[in-house]
Amino acid sequence: MAVHAHPDDESSKGAATMARYAAEGARVRVVTCTGGERGDILNPRLAGREDILRDMPGYRRREMAAAAAALGVEQVWLGFVDSGLPEGDPLPPLPEGCFALEPLDVTVGALVRQIREFRPHVMTCYDENGGYPHPDHIMAHKVAVAAFDAAADPTAYPEAGAPWAVEKLYYDVSFSITRIEAVDAALRERGYESPFDGWLHSRRDRPRRRATARVHCAEHFPQRDAALRAHATQIDPDGFFFAVPRDVEAEVWPYEEFELARTRVPVEPVMEDDLFAGVRLAGLGEGPVREYPVPTAGDVRAAGAPGHDREAVERAGARAGDGADGGRLEA
Numbered sequence: 572m573a574v575h576a577h578p579d580d581e582s583s584k585g586a587a588t589m590a591r592y593a594a595e596g597a598r599v600r601v602v603t604c605t606g607g608e609r610g611d612i613l614n615p616r617l618a619g620r621e622d623i624l625r626d627m628p629g630y631r632r633r634e635m636a637a638a639a640a641a642l643g644v645e646q647v648w649l650g651f652v653d654s655g656l657p658e659g660d661p662l663p664p665l666p667e668g669c670f671a672l673e674p675l676d677v678t679v680g681a682l683v684r685q686i687r688e689f690r691p692h693v694m695t696c697y698d699e700n701g702g703y704p705h706p707d708h709i710m711a712h713k714v715a716v717a718a719f720d721a722a723a724d725p726t727a728y729p730e731a732g733a734p735w736a737v738e739k740l741y742y743d744v745s746f747s748i749t750r751i752e753a754v755d756a757a758l759r760e761r762g763y764e765s766p767f768d769g770w771l772h773s774r775r776d777r778p779r780r781r782a783t784a785r786v787h788c789a790e791h792f793p794q795r796d797a798a799l800r801a802h803a804t805q806i807d808p809d810g811f812f813f814a815v816p817r818d819v820e821a822e823v824w825p826y827e828e829f830e831l832a833r834t835r836v837p838v839e840p841v842m843e844d845d846l847f848a849g850v851r852l853a854g855l856g857e858g859p860v861r862e863y864p865v866p867t868a869g870d871v872r873a874a875g876a877p878g879h880d881r882e883a884v885e886r887a888g889a890r891a892g893d894g895a896d897g898g899r900l901e902a
């Protein structure tokens with residue numbers, strides 16, 4: 572189960588991983604917290620289209636359905652309203668009734684109900700910074716982490732179904748510095764212009780965080796791209812998300828990255844290549860739920876970890892210095 576703030580986030584964060592697991596027979600469900608009602612038209616080819624502006628929620632629902640079909644995943648709406656991205660100085664107040672202002676017991680309760688109904692083994696969400704300073708992304712993180720706890724707790728939200736303990740919770744690490752630097756270097760070597768110059772520069776001094784899982788999913792990049800294009804009002808087909816030639820991307824960085832945040836099954840201190848590693852398909856059963864320590868990036872590196880992708884990771888790591896940052900771009 573992948574928890575996202577807006578329709579289109581699922582296509583820019585972990586999309587090929589979801590497509591891969593769906594193709595391998597897993598049930599994969601995206602939970603979209605808001606309808607993206609306050610999104611602008613971000614694709615210059617559709618700029619100013621009155622029919623879209625009159626019915627942005629309708630467009631975004633249809634785009635979401637097409638994206639889910641491209642990825643081969645299920646999708647549900649949590650039913651909250653987009654908070655919009657406040658801009659200006661001072662920032663304007665958030666609009667009444669939006670997702671970021673809803674009481675936590677309401678939003679968490681809604682996600683607990685989804686978890687107990689779908690009974691996922693693994694969940695993904697954003698890190699505590701949302702990866703991007705949008706109030707709905709920060710809130711999606713808070714709600715997902717609180718629901719991970721509450722869904723397993725029989726005393727919490729008893730009206731929302733029988734308790735279910737999700738076994739692992741990951742944060743998306745979609746735009747790690749390690750990845751961007753590796754792709755940036757490869758583009759320069761091949762004589763392409765890199766779209767990441769300013770991006771890297773602006774993130775130089777940010778704290779870096781490191782992925783603990785790298786999922787090989789290049790075979791499913793075409794599905795990810797189709798899902799991105801399905802969000803036609805939000806994604807410019809000539810823009811950032813399509814700036815890297817796809818053959819270069821698949822060769823240099825055929826992965827998506829995640830950081831294990833919580834686990835209720837023991838895990839090895841290695842760079843995982845499978846989010847389902849160690850998961851028990853029958854679930855954890857009744858009784859008190861135990862948690863296990865999460866390996867830190869230091870553990871992962873000390874163990875000399877990565878498996879099949881070890882050399883690529885080391886090459887990229889050598890260029891990147893200290894590893895990855897959890898920063899992501901927003902579609």
Ligand SMILES: [Zn+2]
Nearest residue numbers: 576577580901
């Ligand atoms: Zn978003």
